[in-house]
Structures are given as structure tokens and as C-alpha cells.
Amino acid sequence: MDYKSLLFNIDIPSGHMPAPGALLVSEPFLHEEYFNHAVIALVEYEPNGGAMGVVLNNVSDYSLQDLVEGVTVKEPIPVYCGGPMAADRLFFIHTLGDIIPGTQPLGNGLWIGGEFDPMLSIINDRYELEGNIRFFLGYSGWSDGQLEEELSRNVWAVSPMSGSGHELLKGDGDAYWHRAVRSLGTDFRGWLYHPQNPMVN
Template sequence: MPDSDEVDLGPGTLLISAPMMQDPNFRRSVVLLCEHNDREGTFGLILNRELDVSLGDVLDEYVTYDPPLYMGGPVQRETLHYLHTREDIPGGVALPGDMTWGGDFEAVQQLAKGGDAAPDNLRFFLGYAGWGPGQLEGELGEEAWIPAPGAAEFVFDTDPDQLWRAILRRMGGEYAVLANFPDDPRMN
């Protein structure tokens, strides 16, 4: 696994949970880092945890656009976050890999009401994954995470149920082997 000292933990980095991670919040998860700094810590969104609720279940005004919601992480699960690839939502934070985190929510509402929003370019999350200063670096040192570069295709085009394995396979070598690691090694 990569040495945590060699990893750029900037926005747009993906964190793939190591196969042996047992924390139910992050087991077999893929997290997109949106913000990372030494003073405040790290903010990310879990990409592959679709919830059994949709946007319309939490916001009444989205009657024409009702995509599924994803669990962004175990922190502040009542907060709504979104990633998109749209140029008509101003004010967001540009991430490497042709994605944007957040932006003008009124613009999002107008797109949704007008029928111009779609799950292949706008995805919503409840909560987020957060680490205090130095915490993520410690977990990387323990080999709990495998960092990789992010791309919009992983957010919008890859089946969330297959995302963990798909990224490891694409990384090749020893990582491709990890993609076949059994869910429960005791059952092997």
C-alpha cells in the first residue's frame, strides 16, 4: 500500500477502505476528499452508500426531481451536500476530476424544478466523513485506507455497489488482487 508520506491528500483524492476495515461506517467504502488541511482536518463524502430515501423524502419542493440520497458519512447526518459536473451552478468548490462540491442552492432548486437536473450530473448526500487534524494521516499510517486519484466517472457513471472493487481493479497489481478479497475472510 502507498506510504502515507507520499500521498497527496488534497481535494479530489479518493480513499478506498482497506479490505480488513471493520468499522461499519467505512467498510468497503470509497470516500471523495473535498477538503483537507493541517489546521482543521479533512472533509469527505462516501460515494457508495445509497440510502433507502430520496431527495423528495427530505425536501418537499423537489417533486419533479427525486433522486436517491447517499450517506455522505456518519457526521452530521442531517446536513445535505452535493457533488455535480454542471457549469450552471455557481459558487461551488472545484475539485480535480471535473467535479464541483456544493454551490448556489437556489440554482440547484431551479434546475430540479425545471427538470434539468439528472443523477448523472448531480448527486446528493446526507452527512459527511470527517477527520480531525492528523487523524487521517494516522489511519493512512495504519494502512486503513488506500488513496487514489478521483474522477467524475467514479461519482456519476460507476454503479455504487461495484465502486470499491472497480477502483481497486483499475489500480491494477496488488490492488486488483484486493478487489477479490472476500467480504468475510473467515468464510473462505
């Protein structure tokens, strides 16, 4: 599938089937390395087919300066771990719209991808990145029917993108997951009482 051929402006009520532009919020006992207390933005979804997304809140040990030549900003720019697949490939989500050639709408004022040279110029002009631009190594993927099977086991809660795109690109880690769970409503309140690391409970 080619995400550039898709439109992503779809609102999905919590508990409904996923679609491009929705969020997947991991259940609290999912302790797999990449998905423990993860919030994933779905980029591609085909019912009973494959799916692709990026984990929004899992910051990696890399900075953009480690991975890309030509970044003149001195302060380290964080790179997030988008998932276990294609871990040598860089993705970016942003609020800049189509001033980045080749970008595609993701919903709620967010856009994905596009030409990197214009993005690099914006970075080097010291544009505010927090809440506007986020970089990811790798992505999360599901084979045909796999995501539906996981949803049937309540591995994920499906949520529309709530709040502004700027808010979705702020924060990280466990606090980000807690914020996403609170947005799911009272039915998911019990999830909030399970720590990311059960050994600290």
C-alpha cells in the same frame, strides 16, 4: 476550515499523501458501518491537520423527496450517506460547474455545493441526474493527524480521481468500490478477492 476557500485541482499518484480532490479507497477488512468498501472524495485536507470528505458509493434509505420540499419529480431521487458527521446536513456534488452560484471545483470536472434553489430548478426540469448530480447526507471527518495515522495502518489507499467526473457519479455499493480498487493498479489486486460481507465467502 471552510471548503469554499480551497482549490481542489490537485492530481495525487496512488500511494502518495492525500489532498483535496483525491479519493480514499477503504481496505477490504474495514467493516465499520459507514466505511465498509467505501470510496471517499476528499473535500478538505490539511497535512497533520483535519480532513473532510464524502462517501461516494453508500446509498441511504432516503430519497431527496423525503428531505427537501419543492421537488416535483415523481421518481425517487437517491440520497447517499456521506458519513457519520452532520447527518442532518445535505451536500451535493455535480458536473454543472459555475452555472450553480457559489459552487467550488473539486477536480476532474466535479464541483461541490452552491446555492440550492438553482439546483432545484434543474432537478424539476428533469435534468439527467445519474452521472451528473449526487446528493449526500452527512460527511466524513478526521481530527488533526488522524488520517495520517490511519494511512500508516493502510486503512486507506489514496488515488487521484481517475476517469471523468461523470463516471465518478455513476454506480454505487460494492461494484463501485471494486471499480475504484481496479484503478489503483496491480499492487491492490488482492483486495478484489475479499467480499464486502465475509459471511458470504
